[in-house]
Amino acid sequence: MAKVTIYSIAEELGVHASTVSRAFSRPDLVKDDVRQRVLETADRLGFQPNRTARRLATGSTGAVGLLVPDITNPFFPPLVREIQAAAGESTVILVDAQGDADAEASLIARLRAQTDGILLASPLASDEALREAIGSMPTVVLNREVEGIPSVVCDMTSALHDAGDHVRALGHTRVALLSGTIGSWAAEQRRAAIRTWAAGTDVVLTELGPFDASYEGGRAAAEALLNTDTTAAFAFDDLTACGVIAGLADSGQRVPDDRSVIGCDDVLLARAVTPSLSTVSTPNERLAEEAMSAMHAAIAGDRPSNVRLEGEFIPRQSSGQAR
Incomplete structure (x- = not known):
């Protein structure tokens, strides 16, 4: 069986090979219906894009960093899962600060070298320390507002x-x-x-x-x-x-x-x-979706708006009539 390439996909669809290439590397430059046809055809033919080559050419790592303050806190594992689901083709690199605010700057520095952008979930460090550690790196903060950095909060x-x-x-x-x-x-x-x-x-x-x-x-x-x-x-x-x-x-x-x-x-x-x-x-699912949407916009060079979602009260058995 002949190897499936962007050229064979382009020939089947009657489009230029560059269009197929952009559908994977710069989907924002391809019309939605065309990109959908390219992806469906690629999936049907078993095409696997050479991501390593693409990243070398574009300077992109294809990865997003996610810093959490304490992974043992039961709030964070479900959020991490939702972020992974919302990340699509992006790889999510998770680091845990283990409850140490002073460790966050060095962890951010490590993520800057390996990723295209960083999500900071409820960081513990001061605003000034976070801004200094981030520099010009595309960054979105979750569940906290830091002046000068896009945020998604509940x-x-x-x-x-x-x-x-x-x-x-x-x-x-x-x-x-x-x-x-x-x-x-x-x-x-x-x-x-x-x-x-x-x-x-x-x-x-x-x-x-x-x-x-x-x-x-x-x-x-x-x-x-x-x-x-x-x-x-x-x-x-x-x-x-x-x-x-x-x-x-x-x-x-x-x-x-x-x-x-x-x-x-x-x-x-x-x-x-x-x-x-x-x-x-x-609303963890929406929180993750909004965060990844803002992350992709920041990586693309845009300035995403701050997003504020709302919680919902759920009455259960631990609240009862006053005695």
Whole structure:
């Protein structure tokens, strides 16, 4: 069987070979219907483009870097999977900062040498450190806003207000806010949302923390919670909320019979824990799609706009009637 080339595909379709080549290397320069015909024909004939040669010719690596702060946090694996799915033909190179903000600059430097662009998911380093490490590299930040860098974020404000209304409708008037890490963009946004909601109600808000965004941080938050008369609590995220539930159980308190607990992010753990966790859901699929769309635009030399998506409150078993 003769080897399938861009010339044989072009001959079958009645187009120039350069058109076939651009359909793979510069799809933005080819009409959608023509590119679709090229791809369908290439797939039917079993054509495999020589990506190595193409990358040498264009200077493109065909890879996108993805930096996450802590891969052991259950929020990130589903997001990584969605980004990989949204990346299409691009290879995604994942690096984990292991919770070390100071390590992020050197990890970014490694990614700059191997990729066409970098996605920073909830980075921990300061804005200044990130801008310095990135330089002119096409970059998109997820779940955080950094001045001067395109971002895709999930705004939890409306959903957290819905969660607050849900708690108030259940009769809770003494509510705790278990604050996340100081300096965390997400923690600041969520803290502000709960404060704004409480200010517009008759709820007495007690702020505790900050607590580490971890299971152990949640257990520490539970200990602090026991020293208050609050009947409901907002945790920074689902992992922290699970630690809160466990810590309360160790002290003989049951959720939601004695206290209600609200999480944030809707990771798998939120549905697996008993009782299942009332929480705010993050649209990971859309987040990944918007991030990759912005990434491709940045690589092409465009200036993508910042994107703000919205979360959704999901009531489950961890929130109940005030006693």
